[in-house]
Amino acid sequence: MVIVNVEGAIRKNDKWLIIERSKKEEHAGGQLSLVGGKVDLEGNSSDILERTVKREIYEEVGVNVKDRLNYVHSTSFVTGKGEHVVDIVFLCEYESGEAFCKSPDEVEKVLWLTTEEIVTHSNSPQFLKQSIQHADMLVQNQ
Numbered sequence: 001m002v003i004v005n006v007e008g009a010i011r012k013n014d015k016w017l018i019i020e021r022s023k024k025e026e027h028a029g030g031q032l033s034l035v036g037g038k039v040d041l042e043g044n045s046s047d048i049l050e051r052t053v054k055r056e057i058y059e060e061v062g063v064n065v066k067d068r069l070n071y072v073h074s075t076s077f078v079t080g081k082g083e084h085v086v087d088i089v090f091l092c093e094y095e096s097g098e099a100f101c102k103s104p105d106e107v108e109k110v111l112w113l114t115t116e117e118i119v120t121h122s123n124s125p126q127f128l129k130q131s132i133q134h135a136d137m138l139v140q141n142q
Contacts, residue, residue, distance in 0.1 A: 003085045006053040007036030009072055009135035010065060012094040016132060018118060019061065019101075020109035030108070032124045034089065034131060035060050037106075053090050061110055062102040065092035073134045075127060089131045091138050 010017040021033050037056035042048055050069050057063055072089040079085060101107045113121070115136045119129050 004039040005087045007034035008092040010092045015112040060103045061099045063097040064095045
C-alpha cells in the first residue's frame with residue numbers, strides 16, 4: 001500500500017508559510033516543513049488532492065488558500081516504519097486567515113520565511129529545500 005500525501009507551498013509578500021513540525025510527529029518531527037497531510041480514502045471522488053491540501057492547511061494553521069492550485073512537483077520516500085509515501089506539492093495562493101498553530105499535535109511553530117532563509121536554515125531538511133526551490137522557480141516563471 002502507498003500513502004498519498006499533499007503539501008501546500010503558500011506564498012505571501014515574498015515569504016513562504018512554513019511550519020516547525022511537532023516533535024511528537026513520527027516523520028521529520030521538529031523539522032521545518034510545508035503544511036499538508038495524508039489523503040483520506042473517499043471511494044469515487046474528484047479533486048481529492050486539491051480538497052485535501054486546502055483542508056489540511058486550514059486544519060493545521062487556520063489559513064485559507066484560493067481555489068486555483070498549481071502543481072509544483074512530486075517525490076516519494078519510505079518512512080522509518082517502512083511505509084511508502086508519494087508526496088505531491090502544490091503552489092497555493094494565500095487568501096485569508098492569520099496563521100497560527102491550530103493543531104499543536106502536528107505544528108510546533110508557524111513561520112513566514114524567504115526562499116533564502118529556508119534554504120540556509122539549519123532545521124530545513126533537503127526535501128523542503130527542493131520543494132521551495134521548485135515552487136520559487138514556478139513563481140518566477142509566472
